[in-house]
């Protein structure tokens with residue numbers, strides 16, 4: 037029996053399949069490589085010494101999806117595939133609804149057809165919108181404020197309806213806070229195709245000289261130093277949270293939602309200082325105006341995941357900075373983008 041990981045070649049996906057392989061699971065990867073590279077999966081194979089089957093398809097390809105489910109005995113699905121740039125989702129909402137909603141619906145219909153009713157779904161803290169208070173608990177009001185966040189919230193609602201219609205499903209909804217860092221090997225990491233939207237990959241590209249200066253989006257928020265506060269979580273801690281959620285899904289039925297965060301908030305300036313201190317590199321930066329749509333403060337109350345999944349984040353902000361730096365300095369522009377996207381993807385790595 038195998039675990040199907042959609043988006044398995046991506047940043048979260050590649051780190052998650054490493055931990056799944058290390059835990060002994062058989063893995064099948066489905067990825068359209070629109071925002072990832074086969075090279076990442078080759079490196080996962082190098083790191084773990086384990087093989088995995090790979091299907092280079094888009095969830096909207098009905099025949100391709102049929103092939104995945106008819107050719108394999110799938111025990112559970114970890115659904116990570118999706119577009120995730122907030123700004124892009126505002127510019128191109130239909131692309132986001134098509135990809136994140138229609139693609140997800142096609143996946144769930146295939147799961148239902150083949151009676152695969154164990155699912156870990158990648159959601160996001162963005163579904164909380166602007167929280168009234170912090171730390172944020174899972175039962176806080178939900179209000180997405182951009183098309184990307186709305187696709188996540190809509191899928192959560194679809195899953196609640198699905199579970200109501202058939203209690204044989206076992207579903208865990210994981211709301212990620214801010215994943216950063218990289219596998220300690222330095223062989224895989226966050227590898228945005230274009231100029232990074234997110235803070236830490238932008239910082240590391242400034243550190244290696246690919247970008248000149250970090251713009252700090254606003255220093256007039258009601259926070260400790262005026263800059264935005266977020267709950268940064270090491271991507272390996274996040275990956276381990278998926279393994280714990282999967283174990284829960286395999287053991288029973290039900291639908292549960294969990295915050296995957298550390299429960300601590302750091303400001304932009306604190307991240308810059310932590311990076312400079314741990315990596316010994318000055319990060320040139322200047323204060324600019326707020327980024328539209330940004331909120332002041334967001335960090336998790338992770339108590340529910342700690343109690344029910346026996347999971348908590350353990351890696352420090354210093355480890356997050358060092359691991360990010362090791363990845364970036366080992367993988368300057370283009371390194372991880374070996375070969376063209378349409379290269380013949382080996383069926384098994």
Ligand code: WQD
Nearest residue numbers: 120122160162233234235238251252253264265266304330
């Ligand atoms: C963090 C802080 C910025 C870049 C987004 C998505 C969320 C999730 C993670 C998918 C904020 C500041 C950033 C820069 C800056 N993605 N910043 N200069 O916005 O909290 O979350 O990514 O699941 O859904 O909304 O993360 O890293 O973009 O920003 O000052 O060049 O860094 O203002 O305070 P964010 P981020």
